Amino acid sequence: MIQLIGIIRLWPVALLIIAFMGGSFIVMVIRESYNEKQAKTGEDMNRLKEMLKEVVPDLENYVPAYGIWELEKYYGNCAQTYFWYYAIAFNDDRIHVIKLQNVKKRLEPEGSFVVEKSQVGMVNGGMHSNWMSLYDKEGREIMTLIVARENLKDDKDHPVNIIQEEAAAAFEELVAKWTEDINRENNVKSTGIYGAMDKN
Numbered sequence: 001m002i003q004l005i006g007i008i009r010l011w012p013v014a015l016l017i018i019a020f021m022g023g024s025f026i027v028m029v030i031r032e033s034y035n036e037k038q039a040k041t042g043e044d045m046n047r048l049k050e051m052l053k054e055v056v057p058d059l060e061n062y063v064p065a066y067g068i069w070e071l072e073k074y075y076g077n078c079a080q081t082y083f084w085y086y087a088i089a090f091n092d093d094r095i096h097v098i099k100l101q102n103v104k105k106r107l108e109p110e111g112s113f114v115v116e117k118s119q120v121g122m123v124n125g126g127m128h129s130n131w132m133s134l135y136d137k138e139g140r141e142i143m144t145l146i147v148a149r150e151n152l153k154d155d156k157d158h159p160v161n162i163i164q165e166e167a168a169a170a171f172e173e174l175v176a177k178w179t180e181d182i183n184r185e186n187n188v189k190s191t192g193i194y195g196a197m198d199k200n
Contacts (some may be wrong), residue, residue, distance in 0.1 A: 044160040048087040048098075050109075055112045056096045062089035065167035066160060067145035069131075071194075083157050086145050090174055093117050098141065105159045115142060117178060122188045125175040130168055132175045133194060136188075144194065156160035 049064050056062060064116055065084035072079055085100035101106040104115045115134060122139065125132030131146035151166040154160050178188050 001174075022149055038127055045162045045164065048160075051087050051109050052089045052096065056089045057164070059089055063167050063170045064089045065147045065164055066151060066162045067147050068151065068158075069143075074165060079151050080164065084143075084145065086143070088145070088147075090171070092167045092174070092177065102159055105156050107159055117182065120178070120182050121186050122196070123175075123179045123182045124138075124190050124192070125179045127176050127177060127179075128172060129175050129179075129192065130172050132179065150182070152161075 004005040006156075045066065046065075048061070049067055051063050052062075053059050065088050066086050070081055072081045074080075083102065085102060087094040087098040087100060087109075089106075094117060096112065097115060098109050098112045101110045119136065120134050120142070122135035123132055123136035124135075130148060131144070133144040134142040136142055147164070147168050149158055149162075149163065149165050151158065151162040153159060183190055
């Protein structure tokens with residue numbers, strides 16, 4: 001009898017928990033649906049293209065894309081996640097890069113540079129990979145990024161709604177080609193693991 005009374009008393013609490021979880025799930029689904037619709041408008045990607053046109057006048061000869069990299073580092077029992085954001089335009093020979101800064105959930109340009117294929121000494125990536133690390137001839141990391149097919153505003157650290165199916169597929173082809181060509185020329189191997197390269 002006492003157990004039954006206890007269960008009856010806990011039942012309203014259980015209902016509240018279930019309602020809260022159900023409500024949170026509904027909010028998440030609605031937000032994701034809204035973000036997907038916003039991504040399909042191309043508003044965020046068009047803004048990045050306008051930035052790229054400032055540094056790549058012949059943008060029609062390149063594939064524009066949004067790139068990001070996240071790296072989690074541990075300091076004792078604490079973890080810190082670092083983010084790098086890029087607007088890039090690439091072809092077989094080079095990658096134009098605009099570094100972006102997340103300013104109050106809005107990406108702003110903070111400098112640009114060009115990575116020529118001929119200047120790269122090592123590539124870590126691989127076949128069917130949508131990320132790669134680029135290193136110069138001395139083995140210093142130039143940049144690491146991933147070009148994902150879908151980028152949604154999940155939180156303050158993911159500030160764009162961009163769906164880029166074609167650009168992501170083209171970037172995977174670039175990763176495979178640069179990994180094979182550059183590493184063969186420089187006698188190195190891709191491990192497919194961030195920060196790890198094998199020299200023959």
